[in-house]
Amino acid sequence: MNSSSGKGSMSTASSSAAWKAGDAVPEQFPAGLRVLVVDDDQTCLMILEKMLRTCLYEVTKCNRAEIALSMLRENKNGFDIVISDVHMPDMDGFKLLEHIGLEMDLPVIMMSADDGKHVVMKGVTHGACDYLIKPVRMEALKNIWQHVVRKWKDEWKDFEQSGSVEEGDRQQKQSEDADYSSSANEGNWKSSKKRKDDEDEAEERDDTSTLKKPRVVWSVELHQQFVAAVNQLGIDKAVPKKILELMNVPGLTRENVASHLQKYRLYLKRLSGVSQHQSNPNNSFISPEEAAFGPLSSLNGLDLQTLAATGQLPAQSLATLQAAGLGRSTAKSSIPMPLVDQRNIFSFENPKLRFGEGQQQHMNNNKQINLFHGIPTTMEPKQLASLHHTAQSIGNINMQVTSHGAQSFQNNSLLMPMAQPQSRGQVLNNSTVGHAPTLPSSMGQPILSNGVAVNVSPRNGIPENIRAPGYNPVSQTSSILNFPMNTASELPGNSFTLGSTPGISGLTSKGAFQEDVNSEMKGLGEFLSSYDTFNDLNQHKPQNWEIQYVGMTYDASQHSNSLQDNLDLMQSVLVQQGFSSGQVNGQNRSAAVVRKAMFSAGDSTEHVNAQNVNQHLNSLVENTIRVKSERVADASAANLFPNHFGQEDLMSALLKQQEGILPAENEFDFDGYSMDDIQE
Amino acid sequence: MEVGQMQGRLVDYTKSLFMEGFLDGQFLQLQQLQDESNPDFVVEVVSLFFDDSEKLLNDLTMALDQPNVDFKKVDAHVHQLKGSSSSIGAQRVKNGCIAFRNFCEEQNIEACLRCLQQVKQEYYLVKNKLEALFRLEQQIVAAGGSIPMMEMGF
Numbered sequence: 001m002n003s004s005s006g007k008g009s010m011s012t013a014s015s016s017a018a019w020k021a022g023d024a025v026p027e028q029f030p031a032g033l034r035v036l037v038v039d040d041d042q043t044c045l046m047i048l049e050k051m052l053r054t055c056l057y058e059v060t061k062c063n064r065a066e067i068a069l070s071m072l073r074e075n076k077n078g079f080d081i082v083i084s085d086v087h088m089p090d091m092d093g094f095k096l097l098e099h100i101g102l103e104m105d106l107p108v109i110m111m112s113a114d115d116g117k118h119v120v121m122k123g124v125t126h127g128a129c130d131y132l133i134k135p136v137r138m139e140a141l142k143n144i145w146q147h148v149v150r151k152w153k154d155e156w157k158d159f160e161q162s163g164s165v166e167e168g169d170r171q172q173k174q175s176e177d178a179d180y181s182s183s184a185n186e187g188n189w190k191s192s193k194k195r196k197d198d199e200d201e202a203e204e205r206d207d208t209s210t211l212k213k214p215r216v217v218w219s220v221e222l223h224q225q226f227v228a229a230v231n232q233l234g235i236d237k238a239v240p241k242k243i244l245e246l247m248n249v250p251g252l253t254r255e256n257v258a259s260h261l262q263k264y265r266l267y268l269k270r271l272s273g274v275s276q277h278q279s280n281p282n283n284s285f286i287s288p289e290e291a292a293f294g295p296l297s298s299l300n301g302l303d304l305q306t307l308a309a310t311g312q313l314p315a316q317s318l319a320t321l322q323a324a325g326l327g328r329s330t331a332k333s334s335i336p337m338p339l340v341d342q343r344n345i346f347s348f349e350n351p352k353l354r355f356g357e358g359q360q361q362h363m364n365n366n367k368q369i370n371l372f373h374g375i376p377t378t379m380e381p382k383q384l385a386s387l388h389h390t391a392q393s394i395g396n397i398n399m400q401v402t403s404h405g406a407q408s409f410q411n412n413s414l415l416m417p418m419a420q421p422q423s424r425g426q427v428l429n430n431s432t433v434g435h436a437p438t439l440p441s442s443m444g445q446p447i448l449s450n451g452v453a454v455n456v457s458p459r460n461g462i463p464e465n466i467r468a469p470g471y472n473p474v475s476q477t478s479s480i481l482n483f484p485m486n487t488a489s490e491l492p493g494n495s496f497t498l499g500s501t502p503g504i505s506g507l508t509s510k511g512a513f514q515e516d517v518n519s520e521m522k523g524l525g526e527f528l529s530s531y532d533t534f535n536d537l538n539q540h541k542p543q544n545w546e547i548q549y550v551g552m553t554y555d556a557s558q559h560s561n562s563l564q565d566n567l568d569l570m571q572s573v574l575v576q577q578g579f580s581s582g583q584v585n586g587q588n589r590s591a592a593v594v595r596k597a598m599f600s601a602g603d604s605t606e607h608v609n610a611q612n613v614n615q616h617l618n619s620l621v622e623n624t625i626r627v628k629s630e631r632v633a634d635a636s637a638a639n640l641f642p643n644h645f646g647q648e649d650l651m652s653a654l655l656k657q658q659e660g661i662l663p664a665e666n667e668f669d670f671d672g673y674s675m676d677d678i679q680e
Numbered sequence: 681m682e683v684g685q686m687q688g689r690l691v692d693y694t695k696s697l698f699m700e701g702f703l704d705g706q707f708l709q710l711q712q713l714q715d716e717s718n719p720d721f722v723v724e725v726v727s728l729f730f731d732d733s734e735k736l737l738n739d740l741t742m743a744l745d746q747p748n749v750d751f752k753k754v755d756a757h758v759h760q761l762k763g764s765s766s767s768i769g770a771q772r773v774k775n776g777c778i779a780f781r782n783f784c785e786e787q788n789i790e791a792c793l794r795c796l797q798q799v800k801q802e803y804y805l806v807k808n809k810l811e812a813l814f815r816l817e818q819q820i821v822a823a824g825g826s827i828p829m830m831e832m833g834f
């Protein structure tokens with residue numbers, strides 16, 4: 001134990017950067033590792049703190065989970081690893097674990113005096129990277145840095161393009177983050193993962209992106225290309241090498257594709273497993289456990305199932321879904337699922353749905369996460385994608401929007417708390433950065449906007465319009481949010497950066513999320529509301545939209561149908577996309593949920609019209625896209641949709657709507673977010 | 681008594697606590713954590729433990745005194761006590777808690793009450809022992825000596 005402030009060897013910021021650099025681990029490493037310890041037992045807390053200090057780590061202790069969460073949220077990049085007790089009076093340790101996983105994606109170590117197998121297993125399923133039995137010994141703590149490095153390495157590996165950069169990247173990322181002005185969102189990622197917003201293609205990201213980013217940002221477009229390639233090859237035969245060839249994207253490496261494929265597969269698996277979880281939104285946490293945390297697949301499954309369950313999904317969509325390999329036909333709560341999925345799929349920018357900040361605030365803290373996670377969004381991201389595609393133009397818009405979001409990810413987090421749609425709109429776009437889509441239920445801001453940072457690079461350049469303003473907060477009925485949030489699967493970074501933020505703003509405060517749906521759903525609902533608006537903007541006639549979107553197998557839903565139908569469509573579409581990446585868990589779900597929410601909102605509100613739905617969908621798509629940038633997100637919506645609809649058409653349709661409809665609240669004043677900007 | 685003698689007494693006393701099972705290896709870890717920058721670490725932690733434990737024991741007494749005992753709550757308290765006692769190395773207390781939890785699961789009130797008594801007893805015992813230990817240490821320090829590091833061969 002030496003008192004030399006070993007931890008001080010590196011400044012926090014730089015230290016993390018330094019460490020992150022995997023290969024170039026500084027001499028002092030792991031000294032300076034920033035650990036957050038959460039335990040309601042003062043005695044243990046004190047001992048742990050002292051032990052960690054002795055290991056030369058930088059320790060922050062906290063005896064309440066809620067406080068710990070807010071600390072993490074305020075300072076996304078402030079910690080490298082979290083150690084939490086399992087049994088705490090104010091919040092279950094596993095819940096905290098889920099939150100952290102979703103919002104910040106930090107490695108979390110659980111500990112307890114309880115060494116029962118089932119408890120340890122719970123830790124595993126919830127995604128804890130380790131489980132320590134009390135009394136904790138120094139030796140056990142000395143090595144916790146391995147979890148941090150492991151995470152970094154994984155991320156780097158995936159995205160590293162240029163190879164060297166790790167350190168450079170990190171630094172860059174950090175600077176990039178600053179550029180994005182994003183709030184904490186950036187921070188988190190940076191430290192822990194490569195930011196997805198550094199999408200290669202997103203040159204707009206300007207300086208940040210120009211820096212040689214080793215990380216590949218799976219923008220919506222890229223993801224679409226990916227999904228298209230996968231579909232072409234056949235999901236079973238899709239190997240990274242071939243996919244890479246088909247995609248023909250300069251700078252993309254086989255490794256990038258491989259990791260993305262893995263996520264995609266998980267996502268698909270999750271979708272198929274989603275149905276089971278759907279039934280109970282309250283179980284969001286529970287369900288996700290199995291599904292999401294580890295295997296995205298379950299989430300995916302959930303989504304589908306949920307969708308199917310709710311019966312929302314039209315037979316076709318179900319079929320589609322099944323075809324997609326999900327085999328879930330239940331469209332449960334009509335909404336959420338698809339939304340979530342979508343989001344997941346699109347979580348391009350944000351590796352995780354970061355609901356985060358916004359969410360918590362808006363929604364019940366716990367719930368928020370569930371929203372995304374558990375949202376058994378039937379709308380698989382794919383669907384979103386498909387939706388997008390169908391309405392390519394729309395999709396583009398959405399995508400773009402999200403891309404904006406993505407670009408500004410940082411804003412994502414901001415989005416959440418957007419009290420006003422306008423800001424949201426923008427934020428949404430920006431936020432796509434994968435921030436957890438903060439569906440601020442309370443704020444009524446569509447969280448989705450945040451999370452779903454669909455990196456969809458604006459194809460058509462539509463973008464701003466879409467976002468447009470005027471998303472009147474569609475009065476979302478609680479129905480919207482019925483997402484079966486059950487699976488609280490970690491919607492990582494629920495970044496619903498719904499491109500269609502405009503609508504999103506509208507969403508806020510919409511609809512009362514159904515009770516069952518955790519308040520999180522509400523966020524979505526709100527989000528959806530905005531979608532509605534968006535839809536309005538985008539499409540004059542819902543039908544068109546639907547058609548467009550649906551190009552995919554849905555035929556149904558020629559709007560008028562409840563949003564759910566749309567969602568279903570979307571879902572099915574998405575499913576068709578063969579969104580295999582199970583990774584899109586959580587996020588997808590959220591997206592799906594969002595979509596659903598949107599749809600529902602549509603129903604309930606007067607705005608509801610196909611347009612709204614469309615908008616929502618768009619936004620959802622976007623969101624989903626953002627939702628997990630890591631995840632399939634990249635499979636740009638287009639991929640998701642089985643058919644690639646002329647984006648232009650969609651876009652124009654959306655644009656038209658937007659312009660025409662501008663809802664009263666047009667708050668979205670995208671500050672000149674041009675779609676181009678969004679693109680990463 | 682001169683410092684050397686006092687130190688000898690301290691060492692013997694500490695050893696006996698380990699031998700008799702009052703303390704276990706975890707306590708040694710705590711001692712090792714103590715250093716010049718934190719010379720009172722062990723005392724501080726143990727004091728915290730005392731405070732927490734007394735509160736827990738009170739809560740337990742009350743909980744078991746209810747007409748309808750909420751065993752979940754009781755179990756939660758016991759679990760907590762088990763965690764903190766194990767963290768400072770109060771082995772007997774911890775073992776008492778383990779037995780206690782088993783009876784909680786069985787929802788056996790009588791057995792729980794007995795366990796509670798047992799745990800309380802162990803707690804007060806170890807508390808006295810530790811307080812005596814700290815007094816010895818204080819005396820040594822006051823006399824200008826240093827606390828010998830325990831080297832347990834466990």
